[in-house]
Amino acid sequence: MRWTLKSKPSEDTVKHLAKALNVEDFVATLLVQRGIETFEDAKRFFRPSLDDLHDPYLMKDMEKAVARIEKAIENEENILVFGDYDVDGTTAVSLVSSYLKTYYPNVATYIPDRYDEGYGISFKGIDFADDNGFSLIIALDCGIKSIDHVAYAKERNIDFIICDHHRPGDFLPEAVAVLDPKRDDCNYPYDELCGCGIGFKLIQALGQNRNQTIDDLIPYLDLVSAAIAADIVPMTGENRVLAYFGLQVINTNPRPGIKAIIHQIKKQTLDITDVVFIIAPRINAAGRIKHGNHAVELLTEFDFEQAQQFASEIEAYNSERKDLDKLITKEALQQIEExxxxxxxxxxxxxxxxxxxxxxxxxxxxxxxxxxxxxxxxxxxxxxxxxxxxxxxxxxxxxxxxxxxxxxxxxxxxxxxxxxxxxxxxxxxxxxxxxxxxxxxxxxxxTPEIAVDAEIDFADITPKLIRILKQFEPFGPQNMTPIFLTRNIKDTGYGKPLGQEDEHLKLFVKQNNSEGLAAIGFNLGNKIELTTHQKPFQAVYCIDENEWKGKLSLQLRLRDIKE
The missing domain is CATH 3.10.310.30 (Diaminopimelate Epimerase; Chain A, domain 1)
Known part of the structure; x- marks a missing residue:
């Protein structure tokens, strides 16, 4: 591991912000490193607001997309909502289709088969639309490079609206509308939305047309939050606002499908990490092992008992996925070796x-x-x-x-x-x-790099700091969990390896006369020798809360240790 201490931002900017917010300089440094330099920036960061979401009509082609959907409804056309088989695609399809169905019945969904059709828009999907009388396809999380597919559909009098967030090629498909903030000619203020995020902007625009406010769309944010977490897009701007409020929906009033997943894992409050490692893999498992349709069924089901049945099937797919993943990884490593x-x-x-x-x-x-x-x-x-x-x-x-x-x-x-x-x-x-x-x-x-935000002493880890760091959430790219470096640490003699193969490390550490702190280092079991006999060492770590039998306690999550 390479430890790199992030370069210190302008001292004047840090001092000014620290004074404005009444925080320590190193906390102000963490904020400036994230592009937060003024009191107003900090207010938006610490108090996300749905009012900060941009007008969806700023996105190129949004008016065309809305007009075509309204025309389809007026003419009683059949609309097919098409999306990729991963979390971003299946949540986007679930979001747009369930929204449209609140006021229009002629809506169906289509997820391509990973094995038979592959990624993105497929000719088989267009043939399905043609055979079943669909004249409009809304493609989500795919389609930006599907020039031939859109042309093929056009020959069959099927229109496309493309909602994608991937980089376009030299030419765009000849769709009725292409919603993609990464288009060179699109001036939308934020271009890091995921596919489900683009889907949300589409229903936001449709909602505005129907005199709905953003409050009417909050129930859909559990899906958007799951997609943002799973697709590992930057946790900045609109993504941070949508993820923040989506997490609130997940923890208070999620749709039955997500509630059924949470019900199985029996965890009280979920943070963004739980969404990444608990909810997302289960939604993904359907498309990986069986078919992405199973994920859409789960996420659009409104009967909780039925959703629980779907969730238990998906749990079985997830277990199978884990076994395959272990086996294939072992074979691949062997191949590299041989x-x-x-x-x-x-x-x-x-x-x-x-x-x-x-x-x-x-x-x-x-x-x-x-x-x-x-x-x-x-x-x-x-x-x-x-x-x-x-x-x-x-x-x-x-x-x-x-x-x-x-x-x-x-x-x-x-x-x-x-x-x-x-x-x-x-x-x-x-x-x-x-x-x-x-x-x-x-x-x-x-060489893997650990980017260290700041060097601190254990004495700096106060209840106030922990309260402030909790408000940095949700974490993600460009707003990662802060990593700290502390030197001259000693284990108090309780250090021991954990895990079936002693692969993890559990310590109870002190620095000078500080109070002892529990520390856990996943996959650091081989470094226990550095901590024995009260030898001083240095560590890079995140400050974490550990939940055990309903009680919360502070612990350091070690990322690496050195002499």
Whole structure:
């Protein structure tokens, strides 16, 4: 691990903000590092408001999208709400379809089959629309590059409205409306919304047309919050507002499907981390193991007993997903070892019987062992399909773009992408990708970095600080949980390894004459020797609350320790 202390912002700005907010300088530093420099910035940060959401009609083509939907309703057309099979896609489809159904019955949903149709808009989906009399398709979390598909639909008198957040190509599909803040010609003030976030802006615009206020749309924010958390988009601007209020809905009055998931895990209050690691994997498991339709059924079901039945089926899919993920990760690591590929700049592995639904998770797991851009391939029909994951700071999408001559298709963003290629192109692609990454990656990016927000002493960890840090939530990219560095720490003699294979570390630590603090270090069990016999060490950590038997206590979540 590389520890990097973030550069200190302007001292004048920090002092000014600290005085305005009546906080310590290091707390003001944390805020300035997040782009919060004035009292007004801080007010918006600490007191998110739905009034801070932008007018949806600022988004290019929004008026066209609303006009086409209203025309479809007026003419009693059938509307098909189409979306990807991951959390962002299934929540977006659930949101838009359930909203439209509150005042218009001729609405159906379509999630492509991960194995039969692959990612995004499919010809099979358009044929389904054609066969069943749908004349308007609203595509969510996909479609920005589906030029041929939209043209194919047009020949069949089917119109498209595309709601996407991925980067467009050189040309846009000839849809009735293309809602994507990443369009070069779109001046919408915030371009980091997820697919479900774009769907929310669409229903916000439709709602305004029907004299609804933002308060009428709050019940849909549990879905938006789940998508923001799962899709790992920046936790800034509108995303932070939507996630903040969505978490309130999840914890007070979630829709029956989300309530059924929470009911199974029996946790009182969920934070954004729980949404990422508890709710999102279960929603995702449906599309990974069976079919994304199961997730939409769960999220649009209004009978709680029926939702519980759906949730228990999805729980079984999630257990199967975990088993597959472990097995394939083991096989992939073995393959890297046996092929002597440990010293490469990339990990690119293939096995034809690997389950397509978990290869993205496996790519992330491989990065935990070999920290470098990673692609995991499996057989999909007569093609090879892969999921890509990247390391901090490296744009895997750009690297794939440099290898397009060997690919059939690809899409995604900086840290995650998907692609297909012909079997005969696999080896040449693998070699080209390796050379491209070697050429463009900075050597530092191949060592995991812990970006440390501030160096503090244990004496700085006061009840006031903990209250303030809680108000930094929800955490996510560009507003990550603050990481602190403290030196000259000693374990009080209670340190011990935890876990089936002693992989974790439990300590009770002090600094000088401070009160003792409990500390837990996941996957740091091999570093226990650094803490024995009261040897002083240094640690980087987050300040955490541990819930045990209904009681909350303070603990440090260790990220790394050194002599």
């Amino acid at each position: 092929n002597n590929e440990k010293e490469r700049f990339t990990s690119v592995v293939f096995q034809e019987d690997w389950h397509k639904g978990v290869i993205g998770i496996v790519a992330s797991r491989l990065i935990e062992t070999y920290y470098r851009p990673t692609l995991v391939f499996t057989k999909s029909g007569d093609k090879y399909a892969a999921s890509a994951r990247s390391v901090k700071g490296f744009d895997v999408y750009n690297a794939l773009e440099a290898c397009t001559e060997h690919l059939e298709q690809f899409g995604g963003h900086m840290y995650a992408a998907g692609m297909t290629l012909k079997e005969e192109n696999y080896q040449i692609f693998k070699d080209t990708f390796e050379k491209e990454v070697e050429r463009t990656i900075h050597p530092d990016m191949l």
